[in-house]
């Protein structure tokens with residue numbers, strides 16, 4: 001879809017992506033702690049980046065939606081960094097280069113059912129990492145667990161999820 | 170470069186999700202440059218992120234957002250594809266991600282002496298959480314444990330400790346309950362990039378007295 005979009009500069013095609021993803025990215029960022037205004041600003045920035053960079057998107061390297069996830073994640077992290085002067089600003093810890101693996105298109109329904117099959121505590125850990133943006137240490141504090149247990153729980157969960165996704169186990 | 174020691178799966182998961190502290194994320198980014206295996210794992214973590222993003226209940230955008238977007242499309246053309254030139258990493262090279270911070274050569278760095286055989290360089294703007302350590306051949310680091318996460322990437326030379334031998338490109342992802350005592354084990358010594366997100370815990374009085382010099 002992105003490949004066609006780039007070829008024809010097709011705004012209608014792009015707006016289909018926009019209508020599907022923008023309310024979801026907004027909601028995702030609000031969960032992570034962004035205000036509604038900030039979330040919308042970042043959604044617009046994400047989608048505009050998708051548009052501008054559509055020609056650089058390489059379907060061999062990532063699915064279109066994973067590419068979009070990366071853009072939203074990186075913009076969010078850049079924004080967080082601007083508010084914390086002690087961090088490695090303005091350096092990027094997410095290079096655009098180097099992501100070469102060729103992956104099968106993964107079906108998010110599969111991941112959803114895999115998530116539902118996780119033991120409660122492991123699912124909780126995964127949600128805290130992705131939705132709340134918490135580090136291992138923060139999760140350990142939140143849940144009153146040693147960091148080692150947080151890491152081993154996440155390891156087990158990750159292994160099960162990617163096994164279900166058809167990746168290596 | 171092929172690597173034998175990789176960041177923990179849980180560390181790569183957090184990196185893909187965007188939930189790793191900056192210092193730790195920088196070490197992972199530098200390792201990914203030379204490790205295809207972990208790049209693949211990170212992509213898997215990103216796929217999980219995408220699936221979770223699709224799962225959230227949609228949160229309506231404000232009324233003008235869509236029209237504003239359309240207007241922006243008129244102002245911005247799709248850019249010509251970017252060609253990414255990948256320069257292969259050789260052992261002893263400073264990783265690309267670090268170069269904006271410290272330049273291209275280890276020899277140009279202003280190292281500060283911490284103890285005999287041990288020099289460090291604190292990366293600017295990292296609040297002491299990201300440092301390079303330069304360990305002279307045969308030098309033992311003080312034994313220490315951690316109260317948080319520690320990630321070490323070997324950039325040059327190698328070291329050994331209770332967990333094994335670590336060569337250039339290898340990452341040690343040390344759990345807090347592990348106490349270890351690395352020793353540089355080649356004639357050229359060892360340069361490592363180390364990220365921590367909590368103070369190290371040194372064992373013994375002398376190492377504890379050294380702690381202020383580590384700025385931890």
Ligand SMILES: [Zn+2]
Pocket residue numbers: 172174175176200204205206207208
């Ligand atoms: Zn690796």
